[in-house]
Amino acid sequence: MIAELGLAALWLAAALAALQLVTGFLAVKESGGEMAVLVRPAAMVQGLLCAAAFVMLLWLFVITDLSVKLVAMNSHSDKPLIFKLSGAWGNHEGSMLLWITVMALAGGLIALLERRLPERTMMATLGAQAFVGLGFYAFLLFSSNPFERLPQPAVEGLGLNPLLQDIGLAMHPPTLYFGYVGLSVAFSFAVGALLTRQVNPDFARAMRPWVLGAWIFLTLGITAGSYWAYYELGWGGWWFWDPVENASLMPWLAATALLHSASVLAARDALRVWTIMLGVVAFSMSMVGTFLVRSGILTSVHAFAVDPERGTFILALLAIYIGGALVLFALRAGSIAEGDRFSVSSREGALVVNNVMLSAILGIVLLGTLYPLLTEAFDVRVSVGPPYFNPVGAVFVFPMLIVMAVGPLLRWRQDDWQRVKRPLIATGLVTLATLVLAMMPGSIDLLPLLGLAFATGLAIASFLPLRGRALLRVPLATWGMVIAHFGIAVALFGMASESAFSQEKLAAVKVGESTRVGPWQVALAGVEPVAGPNWTAIEGRLLAMHDGGEAIELDPQARNFWAPPQETTESALATRWNGQLYAVIGNEAGQGRWQLRLWWKPFVTFIWYGGLLVALGGLLALIGRLSADLKRRAVYARAEARQRGVHA
């Protein structure tokens, strides 16, 4: 019964989306038409219906209703409750339902709250939102129904992939989806503004919180995903340039560019066309990401060709939305003025350079991700990995870091280099000094070297915009920028340090023996079997001493899950302020010895601290912008009330 209710709620929501689409565009054609009153309520009710459907799916997983195919395929009655819940979105159908739920809720929210834009543009925006939504409803209802029943209830579920039974990963996909969906709202705003040709600072201000929100979630999602890969896969790698990772990185790059160009549009009424273009590109990248992850094309192009239904569906949606938006863009872009002019030595100038660089990096990641798929279709298999992405990306990243250090110091419209010369030269000298210092040992590769030096320079430069200002009166949004830029420097430092200074030790050790890695002395104190709710494991008890200090106990495990049967390694980490000791226990190596894999990774944690700082910066900026909007709204309301008082 619950499953049927959920399905009915989904169908109703889809019908409302169709209503919203039709009435929305009718309202654009003749403003003031009677149908317009239906648009906003349709969006709001649609959000509630989707949320209801999602809650019903969660409920089915909680009670492990094995007559529902999705539950039987992905859950198991033995599983802990939290993983029963996360199992609801740890699969294709459930995750698509999550996607559409978040999207419908976002649509409901703009329908409820957004009153700044001209009503016609709002109707066009909500119509566009419904248009995007309809495609996903169709996808869900026709090819990925999460509520499908089995002809015969299963006796027991097949379980959730053990790799996914991890709290970090339970939260990872929702975080990314919030990001993807936020960009769909930005896309709808862009299409709405294109349709009515009203591209102005108000449009940028209405769109910005959504882009910022999406960007914060994407940042968190990427950071969490990277940390998950780091501790779960058991080899200490934190980024693999895997297509799935790139699928989350590409929307982030586009959103970063969009965020900055929307700021120019909001503050200076410039870069109109460019901002619209990025709005379309950012959502395209979310769609490309969804296509890559959901179509199964990554496993093999040929596997995709054998069962192409879902992949083709997403590809068709991608073509319709992106193609449609680009055609609309081509038709309208000519009639939208680019906006105010500015000099290259201005903040806008720096932002344009950074936007171009970010777009180029995006282009390279996209190329490197799609190229192997393209050649595989012609039966030529090539691998594109770190040796390609790192140096080719660096060509664009390092110039971008320089502009990132300089740009925030410049004034809008036009600035004089002389004004900012002194702090910049000082920062440049520190960067150079770090570079020389890091070159001393002579064993560090070029990219980590540059990374260390640029990270130091950027860390200093990111605080320069605060120079000579009363810190308490600096707007929250500026603090946000400072912290986010500092976060990039911190993350870069972590990446460079990990790559330059990591030490590895592989050893076969008997109980009672010990081995060294970097400044650590690690002893194997014991090996014991342990059991969890749905796994058994061999657990090693390691005593690790940093430079003869107090011993820290580490308990890495080699786990065997039984539903479904799989082996995983659970690494154990000892975190210090200046890095992490990473320990993994492997197989028995004969004669009572056990395989240990140990790494000392100086400052590796800075990678994720940096990511968190970037997200925090975004959050501060979002709060700053929203509270400024609220204040402005209050001022307008008061002025309006006063005027009415005068007239009366």
Added chain:
Amino acid sequence: MTQLRHPGKSRDCFHYRLAKQRQIPAFVGMTIILLALCSPVAAQQSLPPAPYAYKQLEDPRQEAEAQTLMETLRCLKCQSQSIADSDAPMAGDMRHQVRSRIAAGEEPEAIRAWLVARYGDYVSYAPAVSETTWPLFAIPVLLLLGAIAVIWRRVGRRS
């Protein structure tokens, strides 16, 4: 049945483990050691991993060289992992190959060439410029030129 579609980095490694007994011979016959011992296939299960799969070389300079090379070689049974990042037995065997060849004094690029000759370009993460890969290098150059052009146009348009 359970399809882990998303974080599938090591999915294939796990499938590999599950599928050990019904391995395709092409992959079994991949190392010299396994070549000698690979039939019957099931016997592989009881084999200890090749010595250098989980053991470093004595000479730290050689080990560093081997490590650098291993990070650029693909684990053929994994999704997007290098042989330096994988528990798959095949990755272990390839690590053994790399380490013992480095120890024997072979140049890293010679080892890469040997592996590419055996498994094709797919095994190397560092694509060389060739008939099939030139766009990978041409397009970034175009992007660079395009970026310079866009910025140049902006410079020309002073207010």
